[in-house]
Amino acid sequence: MDRNAPIGVFDSGIGGLTVAREIIRQMPNERMVYFGDTARLPYGSKSQDTVIRYSRQIIRFLKTQNVKAIVIACNTATACALEAVKEDLDIPIIGVINAGVRTAVNSTRNGKIGVIGTAATIRSDVYTKELKKLRADLEIIGKPCPLFVPLVEEGLWHDTVTDEIASRYLSCLKGKYIDTLVMGCTHYPLLRSTFRRVMGDEVTLVNPAYETAIELKALLEENGLSCTENPGEDQYHFFVSDQAENFTNFATAILPNEIQETKQINIEEY
Amino acid sequence: MDRNAPIGVFDSGIGGLTVAREIIRQMPNERMVYFGDTARLPYGSKSQDTVIRYSRQIIRFLKTQNVKAIVIACNTATACALEAVKEDLDIPIIGVINAGVRTAVNSTRNGKIGVIGTAATIRSDVYTKELKKLRADLEIIGKPCPLFVPLVEEGLWHDTVTDEIASRYLSCLKGKYIDTLVMGCTHYPLLRSTFRRVMGDEVTLVNPAYETAIELKALLEENGLSCTENPGEDQYHFFVSDQAENFTNFATAILPNEIQETKQINIEEY
Numbered sequence: 238m239d240r241n242a243p244i245g246v247f248d249s250g251i252g253g254l255t256v257a258r259e260i261i262r263q264m265p266n267e268r269m270v271y272f273g274d275t276a277r278l279p280y281g282s283k284s285q286d287t288v289i290r291y292s293r294q295i296i297r298f299l300k301t302q303n304v305k306a307i308v309i310a311c312n313t314a315t316a317c318a319l320e321a322v323k324e325d326l327d328i329p330i331i332g333v334i335n336a337g338v339r340t341a342v343n344s345t346r347n348g349k350i351g352v353i354g355t356a357a358t359i360r361s362d363v364y365t366k367e368l369k370k371l372r373a374d375l376e377i378i379g380k381p382c383p384l385f386v387p388l389v390e391e392g393l394w395h396d397t398v399t400d401e402i403a404s405r406y407l408s409c410l411k412g413k414y415i416d417t418l419v420m421g422c423t424h425y426p427l428l429r430s431t432f433r434r435v436m437g438d439e440v441t442l443v444n445p446a447y448e449t450a451i452e453l454k455a456l457l458e459e460n461g462l463s464c465t466e467n468p469g470e471d472q473y474h475f476f477v478s479d480q481a482e483n484f485t486n487f488a489t490a491i492l493p494n495e496i497q498e499t500k501q502i503n504i505e506e507y
Numbered sequence: 508m509d510r511n512a513p514i515g516v517f518d519s520g521i522g523g524l525t526v527a528r529e530i531i532r533q534m535p536n537e538r539m540v541y542f543g544d545t546a547r548l549p550y551g552s553k554s555q556d557t558v559i560r561y562s563r564q565i566i567r568f569l570k571t572q573n574v575k576a577i578v579i580a581c582n583t584a585t586a587c588a589l590e591a592v593k594e595d596l597d598i599p600i601i602g603v604i605n606a607g608v609r610t611a612v613n614s615t616r617n618g619k620i621g622v623i624g625t626a627a628t629i630r631s632d633v634y635t636k637e638l639k640k641l642r643a644d645l646e647i648i649g650k651p652c653p654l655f656v657p658l659v660e661e662g663l664w665h666d667t668v669t670d671e672i673a674s675r676y677l678s679c680l681k682g683k684y685i686d687t688l689v690m691g692c693t694h695y696p697l698l699r700s701t702f703r704r705v706m707g708d709e710v711t712l713v714n715p716a717y718e719t720a721i722e723l724k725a726l727l728e729e730n731g732l733s734c735t736e737n738p739g740e741d742q743y744h745f746f747v748s749d750q751a752e753n754f755t756n757f758a759t760a761i762l763p764n765e766i767q768e769t770k771q772i773n774i775e776e777y
Binding site: 275287402483 | 553656775
């Protein structure tokens with residue numbers, strides 16, 4: 238495996254860009270190929286079988302780009318598909334759940350952890366299972382928050398309506414006196430300041446995007462896969478299954494660099 | 508063609524149920540096969556090519572159910588795909604746009620009509636084009652309202668947050684003194700009371716679901732396709748591409764009858 242090959246990152250759409258952003262910040266020399274499944278988003282309302290089928294198609298596409306490792310930058314796809322797709326893959330693959338789980342367990346003092354995410358992520362109970370594997374006596378309170386993704390995508394990152402919806406969604410978590418809140422959807426770091434305001438300074442916000450980039454860096458080092466050459470100009474490639482122009486605008490708003498181009502592919506061919 | 512065969516109705520998900528509801532109310536003897544493309548919703552963020560491809564798959568499926576006529580109960584699919592799919596079809600097919608357009612033109616007194624819908628419907632400009640075909644001097648103000656669908660699907664049909672979002676979306680239409688507002692998305696009739704409150708009693712709300720059922724009834728009569736026998740117990744069949752149970756709950760909330768069963772199919776096989 239070529240250590241200077243790109244990292245493959247995928248998500249159902251734009252949310253995974255918060256993970257891509259952390260990878261760019263923490264590993265500025267690494268190349269990256271990002272795929273956003275914008276034709277078939279959101280994954281949060283889909284069944285496990287469907288999400289596994291979609292993830293397999295995307296991984297087949299990323300392999301055509303010679304990626305050296307893959308990050309599933311999507312909580313729903315990690316929850317539904319990581320274990321299934323890992324089996325038949327010959328390169329390292331990580332999701333966005335493990336790193337956040339480890340950080341949450343290390344952060345909590347009172348053992349009460351809240352998890353927010355899409356309906357599918359919370360329904361899958363993956364955070365509860367993974368957190369309890371590390372510490373069985375934890376009390377985990379999961380809360381599905383289906384409106385946060387459309388609010389982020391409508392640009393209401395700092396808005397009274399988002400505050401109101403957040404107050405409603407998070408009130409049950411405040412009532413349980415959690416001291417740690419896992420942002421279990423990749424869109425959610427963009428609403429961090431709202432969560433901070435609603436939850437107060439006492440609660441630790443865990444950002445799995447940030448933690449996952451740290452995990453990826455260690456994984457590449459362990460496997461002798463860290464990039465050693467200057468990536469040059471052609472460092473980042475973005476692909477989507479639909480609406481390339483919208484994606485480019487959103488990516489430019491989220492990432493540190495301006496995005497020149499997003500290519501559209503027919504993912505169902507893979 | 509068997510006049511006692513079912514009517515085929517499809518949508519990207521649950522929104523088309525407002526059209527199904529009107530068909531059930533206005534033609535209580537007709538059989539119906541409904542397909543909701545819940546695995547691939549929402550169509551509103553997808554490109555025209557993608558929506559045409561999906562619509563063709565669904566029509567192939569509905570033909571396996573021997574439908575005698577098809578209603579595209581989805582504004583996005585009507586806007587993007589009706590003309591394209593009509594060409595190669597041997598049974599009557601209508602969308603949800605024409606009937607609403609005719610009613611809006613007949614209703615307006617000052618010639619200023621507002622249209623609300625998903626980003627794709629408004630971007631397609633289909634309402635403006637169709638309205639101006641009937642009356643060239645109309646002033647049409649289109650407004651994309653991406654949050655209404657998730658608000659409806661979160662059950663916030665009567666809620667202060669929905670009121671606030673509606674006030675923001677609709678303020679530009681109020682400022683233009685429209686006297687007629689077309690609800691250009693099949694979810695929106697469920698927010699009718701909010702629109703009524705925000706827009707005031709002076710503005711006529713056009714519900715294309717209601718108007719489309721009237722158009723369908725006339726079309727069946729013209730073509731000698733109105734049902735003549737008692738439909739018996741097995742009158743309605745519901746199919747989705749994902750999340751059958753959620754769909755059943757939603758359909759039961761919207762339709763006059765309780766839904767017994769929703770079958771899940773793999774629409775990509777058609």
